Amino acid sequence: MTRGNPDIEQTWDVFHRVVNMPSPELRDWLLSTPDGADAYAPEPGIDIHELGERVLRILEKRRVDLTDDDVATMRLVTELVVGRLTNKPDDGEINGPWRDTLLTLGHDPLRPDSPRGADAEALLQALTPTTAT
Template sequence: MTRSNPAIEQRWDVFHRVVNMPSPELRDWLLSTPDGAAAYAPEPDIDIHELGGRVLRILEKRRVDLTDDDVATMELVTELVVGRLMNAPPEEAVNEPWRDTLLTLGHDPLRPDSPRGEEAATLLREMTTT
């Protein structure tokens, strides 16, 4: 990736606001998650645990080291996380499948910086404006 690509920089920034777990915390979560984590997938054809591993690898990279696959992963993860945040269940704190999916993607919805509704939708729009 080039260093001065504004679209990539925008995606990087939005991705890092959506993924609010540091890499050590995500790594610990992924290691403690049972193989059945794919059952939580928002899309039946997505291996959510494998996607979480890709998120972890991106978190350990510098922006200038991103590949096209990394950028596609950042876009997919942002869309999945924002979609789930915009459609949070009424009792989200106790909805384990919903929260577990988000945790596997690197987002802890119980943190104060976790957006909801229109605030979450704004992140997705920010990513696609450049």
């Protein structure tokens, strides 16, 4: 991966703000959930558990070791997490499939550092590649 690429640097920073679970905690969560738990998949056709495993592998990498696939995964995960955060269910439903999906992607929405509302949307805006003029 190219060192110093501002778009990749931005993606790395936003991804690590969105993924607020440390890798040991995410690993424990993934081991406790069934493989291919499609019951709470954010979109049809996405294997959420496999995506969570890719997040775990990225968390264990250094920025300079990222592949193009890693960068694409970081962008996808950020979009999925932010999409869920901006569409939060009623409080009575917070500990159901909505939270399970986020946990599988490495984000615990009950933590104080979880972005909310406009803060979550701003993270997604930060992923928009800058264009040279």
